[in-house]
Amino acid sequence: MTKKEFFEEIKSIVDTKRELCEMARQELRVLEEKKRSGDYSDKHIWEVTDPAIAKAKKEIDDHKASAKDLVRSMAEKVKRSNHERDLLRGEDLTDDARLLQGDLPLTADDVQGIIDRNAGNRTMLLLAHRYAEQKGLQVHSTYLRATAENQAIDTVCADIDRVISYFGDDAHCGKVYDAVFGEGAQAAQFCNSDSEIAELYR
Numbered sequence: 001m002t003k004k005e006f007f008e009e010i011k012s013i014v015d016t017k018r019e020l021c022e023m024a025r026q027e028l029r030v031l032e033e034k035k036r037s038g039d040y041s042d043k044h045i046w047e048v049t050d051p052a053i054a055k056a057k058k059e060i061d062d063h064k065a066s067a068k069d070l071v072r073s074m075a076e077k078v079k080r081s082n083h084e085r086d087l088l089r090g091e092d093l094t095d096d097a098r099l100l101q102g103d104l105p106l107t108a109d110d111v112q113g114i115i116d117r118n119a120g121n122r123t124m125l126l127l128a129h130r131y132a133e134q135k136g137l138q139v140h141s142t143y144l145r146a147t148a149e150n151q152a153i154d155t156v157c158a159d160i161d162r163v164i165s166y167f168g169d170d171a172h173c174g175k176v177y178d179a180v181f182g183e184g185a186q187a188a189q190f191c192n193s194d195s196e197i198a199e200l201y202r
Helices: 003-037 042-085 096-101 108-117 122-135 146-165 170-181 194-201
Strands: none
Touching: 003 042, 003 146, 003 170, 042 146, 096 108, 096 122, 108 122, 146 170
């Protein structure tokens, strides 16, 4: 699953659950207005209205909990996938691995060339970045280790938890939603390049 697919799917979950919470919130408003109206007997309020209010509130809480669980479950799958993707695989080694393991000292340009030639090969990128780190060389790449990517996912999920907690709160939900999912927001930028994620979340 790509970052863009992850973002689109969690946004779909949030949008669906937000709509369900809003429908329950509208029902709750009607019930609370009935209770305040004075048009109903105390017996009717106790036997009909109060249980219906409790049910609507529980429905909102259940939708919030379900949204959080679905987002966390998806995030955990992506994080496991990221971790597995970062495991070194012997079959992915190219001839450039000999340069990284040999006695010949490499320059930053040499390592950058290895990175450029092996774009998309996580094993080689990891080896090249390890070499650069050990030798104190500056290289440029969109490669982001699973741990950094997973920290970014955790940050996005914390932001989304905040959005979900405001479901049913008309005064704040829209603002918080836009702050997380709106254009230019961190969660929205999550589907951009790895280097942008690194800047946002490191």
